[in-house]
Amino acid sequence: MKVVLDHLTKRFPNRAKGEPDVIAVNDFTFEIPDGKLIGLLGPSGCGKSTCLNLISGLEKPTSGKVWFGDTDVTGLEPENRGVGLVFQNYALYPHLTVRQNIMFPLQNLKGADKLSKEEMLSRAEEAARMVQIEGLMDRKPSQMSGGQQQRVAIARALVKMPRVLLLDEPLSNLDARLRLQTREEIRRIQRETGITTIFVTHDQEEAMSISDQIVVMKLGVLQQIGQPQEVYNDPINLFVAQFLGTPAINTFSGEVKGGQVFIGDEAVLPAPGVPDQKVFVGIRPEGFIPDENGAFSLDLTRIEVMGRDISVVATHPQAQSPSVRAIISSESEVGAASKKVRFSLKPKKVFLFAAESEERIRF
Amino acid sequence: MKNNKLKAWLYLLPAIAFLGIFMVYPLVDVFVYAFQEGFNFASQTYKGVGWHNFSYVLRDPYFLQAIKNTFIIVIITVPASTGLALLISLGLNSIKPLKNLFQTVYFLPYVTNTLAVGLVFMILFKKTAYTDGLVNLIISWFGGEGIDFIDGPYWAKMFVMCFYTVWVVMPFKILILTSALASVNEDYYKAAKIDGTSKSRIFFRITLPMISPMIFYLVITGFIGAFKAYSDEVAIFGTDLNVAGMNTIVGYVYDMLYGDSGGYPSYASAAALILFVIVLTITVINLMVSRKNVHY
Numbered sequence: 001m002k003v004v005l006d007h008l009t010k011r012f013p014n015r016a017k018g019e020p021d022v023i024a025v026n027d028f029t030f031e032i033p034d035g036k037l038i039g040l041l042g043p044s045g046c047g048k049s050t051c052l053n054l055i056s057g058l059e060k061p062t063s064g065k066v067w068f069g070d071t072d073v074t075g076l077e078p079e080n081r082g083v084g085l086v087f088q089n090y091a092l093y094p095h096l097t098v099r100q101n102i103m104f105p106l107q108n109l110k111g112a113d114k115l116s117k118e119e120m121l122s123r124a125e126e127a128a129r130m131v132q133i134e135g136l137m138d139r140k141p142s143q144m145s146g147g148q149q150q151r152v153a154i155a156r157a158l159v160k161m162p163r164v165l166l167l168d169e170p171l172s173n174l175d176a177r178l179r180l181q182t183r184e185e186i187r188r189i190q191r192e193t194g195i196t197t198i199f200v201t202h203d204q205e206e207a208m209s210i211s212d213q214i215v216v217m218k219l220g221v222l223q224q225i226g227q228p229q230e231v232y233n234d235p236i237n238l239f240v241a242q243f244l245g246t247p248a249i250n251t252f253s254g255e256v257k258g259g260q261v262f263i264g265d266e267a268v269l270p271a272p273g274v275p276d277q278k279v280f281v282g283i284r285p286e287g288f289i290p291d292e293n294g295a296f297s298l299d300l301t302r303i304e305v306m307g308r309d310i311s312v313v314a315t316h317p318q319a320q321s322p323s324v325r326a327i328i329s330s331e332s333e334v335g336a337a338s339k340k341v342r343f344s345l346k347p348k349k350v351f352l353f354a355a356e357s358e359e360r361i362r363f
Numbered sequence: 364m365k366n367n368k369l370k371a372w373l374y375l376l377p378a379i380a381f382l383g384i385f386m387v388y389p390l391v392d393v394f395v396y397a398f399q400e401g402f403n404f405a406s407q408t409y410k411g412v413g414w415h416n417f418s419y420v421l422r423d424p425y426f427l428q429a430i431k432n433t434f435i436i437v438i439i440t441v442p443a444s445t446g447l448a449l450l451i452s453l454g455l456n457s458i459k460p461l462k463n464l465f466q467t468v469y470f471l472p473y474v475t476n477t478l479a480v481g482l483v484f485m486i487l488f489k490k491t492a493y494t495d496g497l498v499n500l501i502i503s504w505f506g507g508e509g510i511d512f513i514d515g516p517y518w519a520k521m522f523v524m525c526f527y528t529v530w531v532v533m534p535f536k537i538l539i540l541t542s543a544l545a546s547v548n549e550d551y552y553k554a555a556k557i558d559g560t561s562k563s564r565i566f567f568r569i570t571l572p573m574i575s576p577m578i579f580y581l582v583i584t585g586f587i588g589a590f591k592a593y594s595d596e597v598a599i600f601g602t603d604l605n606v607a608g609m610n611t612i613v614g615y616v617y618d619m620l621y622g623d624s625g626g627y628p629s630y631a632s633a634a635a636l637i638l639f640v641i642v643l644t645i646t647v648i649n650l651m652v653s654r655k656n657v658h659y
Contacts, residue, residue: 058553079559091550095572104568105558160558 008064039207042217084157167199287349288326294344396632448536473534481598488512
């Protein structure tokens with residue numbers, strides 16, 4: 001099922017009297033293709049959960065429309081939209097067993113959709129097999145680990161065969177190892193069922209690793225949509241560039257003068273055709289090449305060896321963050337004793353942003 | 364090590380002393396009194412040891428009346444007050460405007476003096492030379508015949524008694540239940556809404572199980588409280604409850620000790636022990652039921 005958001009806006013009245021309304025979701029327009037896994041990504045409070053609630057119908061938009069395929073579902077109640085929602089805290093009913101929890105949505109069906117007891121049991125069984133918890137059907141949620149509870153929550157959302165599956169921060173309550181496992185699991189389940197899936201996260205690594213497309217948001221405003229690698233390689237503005245990637249991109253304040261990018265008084269890269277102006281220069285950690293004759297120098301703080309890679313931690317007076325991090329292959333040699341290290345830069349890993357608007361300047 | 368043990372006992376001493384003097388000693392004393400036959404309060408002597416006090420009390424028509432009254436009050440007021448409190452709490456929980464005002468209004472009886480409330484009930488229900496009471500006025504307004512609720516037929520008095528008891532115990536239950544309802548995580552309701560769960564199913568399958576521990580707590584304490592009813596009866600019917608036919612077990616115990624026909628600590632103790640056995644039995648049954656039905 002294709003999901004289309006059409007100029008979707010949600011305002012909340014401000015808690016403080018007399019202040020302007022809070023715009024949680026501001027004029028969203030995008031299309032989620034059928035059968036894809038989409039990651040809604042942004043820092044806390046950027047409106048991504050509100051966006052999910054608008055799609056599920058738990059909240060009604062102030063203006064704009066939501067389409068599922070060719071049907072306008074904006075006015076429909078959540079239960080009539082055919083969505084499955086997995087909550088951040090799973091919201092499993094603690095007094096019911098796993099089987100009862102999974103069957104709960106089926107027992108709500110009325111009229112022509114009503115199922116017999118056997119059908120419900122077999123559907124629940126099937127959903128449980130899908131998430132591989134068929135052995136735990138008689139347990140209560142409190143007798144299971146976080147990862148298992150998460151699977152039950154997904155099974156409960158899947159059992160009524162939703163047209164759209166929504167996941168709200170599905171991994172944030174799991175420990176690091178489980179998180180890796182579970183995100184693979186979500187990817188697998190989504191592939192197997194082919195259900196259009198939208199999940200919300202503030203963790204860019206999570207979003208990048210399993211999504212077909214990511215949607216980056218900031219303060220209710222949509223920033224960029226695209227395939228994860230595409231967005232990473234070609235960010236539209238400084239916010240997107242800084243939000244994606246671990247370690248984060250290194251940002252320097254610089255200047256373009258006569259077709260050259262200057263950081264401090266070093267001309268680090270040619271930028272033909274860019275008019276003279278103040279800029280922010282973003283350099284991905286992997287964009288540094290150690291080079292004795294390189295144009296760019298950093299004050300070395302320390303070197304962290306991480307097996308395959310070496311992480312060079314340094315400082316620079318023009319840097320926007322206290323430390324600059326460069327990741328280089330462990331074969332390259334950087335003297336730990338030296339005070340200055342020189343680098344040349346990979347042009348594809350360097351982005352320029354206008355100092356005022358923070359929009360990308362392409363060159 | 365030895366020194367430590369000594370210290371521990373030293374620290375415990377004040378509590379043990381107080382509990383011993385004011386809790387353990389009276390309890391033991393009640394047992395002793397209950398089995399001393401023909402105890403004379405003035406000379407502090409007794410004739411023998413046995414079950415006579417119990418058989419006397421159990422054959423005393425006043426005590427049998429008190430047991431009957433107590434059981435009627437318990438059986439009517441505990442379910443009625445808990446049910447009503449649940450309804451009101453659900454209402455309070457679902458409204459937004461004036462919620463605090465209503466919460467305060469419903470809580471007022473809890474902080475109001477029992478005797479003052481009793482007075483109000485007298486004005487509502489009592490027939491005097493000057494007025495028939497507000498309730499009777501309303502009844503006659505609709506063409507009914509006035510009843511004397513305070514000195515009239517037994518069922519009328521019992522009605523007032525139960526009405527009063529329910530009214531007095533409800534605020535606390537409303538307080539507990541509204542906070543229990545408010546503490547149910549909103550996500551359960553959202554999940555239920557997504558799944559198209561009907562209102563009644565949400566209530567019976569989600570809300571009720573979620574607050575069931577609190578409901579059982581209220582039922583158990585409600586039973587115990589109703590079995591110990593006494594002051595409410597006095598507030599409405601005065602101190603001579605036997606004459607009014609509205610005595611309770613605790614009232615009977617009090618009368619046996621200090622009433623006009625009092626001075627019989629043995630009978631009072633026997634009655635108190637009988638009450639204790641009743642309350643214990645009911646509480647154990649309650650706990651057994653709740654263990655089966657209260658989840659997690």
